[in-house]
Amino acid sequence: FFSPALAATSYLPACFVMAPLAYRLQCSVQQYAWGRIGSASSVANFAKSGNADFSIEEDKPYAELWMGTHPKAPSEIVLEDGSTCQLGDWIQQHPDALSKKVTARFGGKLPFLFKVLSVNKALSIQAHPHKELAEKLHESDPAHYPDDNHKPEMAIALTEFEGMCGFRPLQELSAFLKAVPELRDVVTAAASDALCDAVAADAASEEARACLKACFTALMTQDAAVVKACLERLVARLSAVESAARSDLDALLLRLNGQYPGGDVGCFCIYFLNVLKLQPGEAMFLGPNEPHAYLFGDCVECMATSDNVVRAGLTPKFKDVDCLCNMLTYTTEPAEQQKFTGKASPESACVSTYATPVPEFDVARVKLPAGAAEPLAGLPGPSIAIVTGGAGTAELEAGAATALRTGQVLFIPADAVLPLAAGPDGLQLHRAFTVCE
Numbered sequence: 001f002f003s004p005a006l007a008a009t010s011y012l013p014a015c016f017v018m019a020p021l022a023y024r025l026q027c028s029v030q031q032y033a034w035g036r037i038g039s040a041s042s043v044a045n046f047a048k049s050g051n052a053d054f055s056i057e058e059d060k061p062y063a064e065l066w067m068g069t070h071p072k073a074p075s076e077i078v079l080e081d082g083s084t085c086q087l088g089d090w091i092q093q094h095p096d097a098l099s100k101k102v103t104a105r106f107g108g109k110l111p112f113l114f115k116v117l118s119v120n121k122a123l124s125i126q127a128h129p130h131k132e133l134a135e136k137l138h139e140s141d142p143a144h145y146p147d148d149n150h151k152p153e154m155a156i157a158l159t160e161f162e163g164m165c166g167f168r169p170l171q172e173l174s175a176f177l178k179a180v181p182e183l184r185d186v187v188t189a190a191a192s193d194a195l196c197d198a199v200a201a202d203a204a205s206e207e208a209r210a211c212l213k214a215c216f217t218a219l220m221t222q223d224a225a226v227v228k229a230c231l232e233r234l235v236a237r238l239s240a241v242e243s244a245a246r247s248d249l250d251a252l253l254l255r256l257n258g259q260y261p262g263g264d265v266g267c268f269c270i271y272f273l274n275v276l277k278l279q280p281g282e283a284m285f286l287g288p289n290e291p292h293a294y295l296f297g298d299c300v301e302c303m304a305t306s307d308n309v310v311r312a313g314l315t316p317k318f319k320d321v322d323c324l325c326n327m328l329t330y331t332t333e334p335a336e337q338q339k340f341t342g343k344a345s346p347e348s349a350c351v352s353t354y355a356t357p358v359p360e361f362d363v364a365r366v367k368l369p370a371g372a373a374e375p376l377a378g379l380p381g382p383s384i385a386i387v388t389g390g391a392g393t394a395e396l397e398a399g400a401a402t403a404l405r406t407g408q409v410l411f412i413p414a415d416a417v418l419p420l421a422a423g424p425d426g427l428q429l430h431r432a433f434t435v436c437e
Helices: 042-050 087-093 100-106 131-140 170-179 181-187 189-202 206-220 224-239 248-259 265-271 321-327
Strands: 023-026 028-030 064-067 076-078 084-086 112-119 125-127 153-157 161-167 273-278 282-286 292-304 310-313 339-341 351-354 362-368 373-376 383-397 400-405 409-412 418-433
Touching: 023 042, 023 383, 028 042, 042 064, 042 112, 076 087, 084 087, 112 383, 125 321, 153 161, 153 362, 161 282, 170 181, 170 189, 170 206, 170 265, 181 189, 181 206, 181 224, 181 265, 189 206, 206 265, 206 321, 224 248, 224 265, 248 265, 248 273, 265 273, 265 310, 273 282, 273 292, 310 321, 339 351, 362 373, 362 383, 400 418, 409 418
Parallel strands: none
Antiparallel strands: 023 076, 023 409, 028 064, 064 112, 076 084, 112 292, 125 292, 125 310, 153 282, 153 292, 161 273, 161 292, 282 339, 351 362, 362 418, 373 418, 383 400, 383 409, 383 418
8 A cells, every 4th residue: 555645654664765756757759740730739739748859840741759669769757856867778677667577477578558549530440460460570570570570550540530440341342442543453353253252152251251361462463554443433423412412431432542643442342441540549450460440539548569550551661462362350340349438447447448459558548527536546557648638736746746737748647646637627547558467
């Protein structure tokens, strides 16, 4: 049992100095071209809130805020005297901040990377390798696969958020192959007919799944001139339809073609993959070897500490098409089954937990109503929390309230109990954490 109130009393020796309950972090941004521009980006505003020296350039994209120890963009921890050092270095000197179990399991390293994304245009059609494949890719091509770790990840919407996740039910794809002639042509008639016949016989069969792999591979490896010609015909046909009469999927194809002109094969992927719209608080989990792409909106994202991405469309970056087509699981699920929400905590009505099937991370959302005060529970592992709405205070040191505002980031060592109080507009945080059973 730990009580910050008791810890702050005069029963402690005068020479005893309490370690802070939590530490502020200064976090780096990634200015990928798909990010929202200038102060329209939550990433830019959050970064400025956490670091007074950060300045926003109104003509530049701000795509991702990275919170963690990944060497590509490590966070800086703000110490008691105001100085800073890299969070990873500080953890090496203070292993108890992770807990003994987390230290033992993950080699003394923070096992997750936490992000905020602000998406203005579509990210690449991509998947992340499982651990064994990640090790092979890193060994054979370290320039494009910079580490040997897997990268399961979860996205939780902060705004309405659009994305693609996993393959559609095969009945839906079969219907598109029959209704969209340009899709049938780019996939080829032989691959298209084989899938439609297999689905008609038994959509759950291994033959149908093999036909899905054959169709997707035929699309992604199709000659670029054929892809461009088929896409130009489809764009011309859809553009001739009054905008009010277009389906949401028609409008999305035209939007993606506008963002990635010139015949990008990724535009056709909207017929293969589930297109999701998440409302704030809804989430999707992206397991290894599952295709996905983010399209628009803001989210928090948590993942195992890795930057391995296998891409194949909607990107000017390196594409590894053969690897992507061979690594995917080709499992199918309806779009609604890809979504989930946090589970209410039995300890607090203000906390919802988004559990994952991986040991590296879970995420909690904490929503305190206006004027409420409640301690953020101690956990037997490390956590990083970012204020994603409202304002309030936190006792970073026992008995001393520190103002919190949207965008500020905290590192909370294992077992630390952090008293919080919400301001007049309430207080919302998202907290990524690791707990080893």
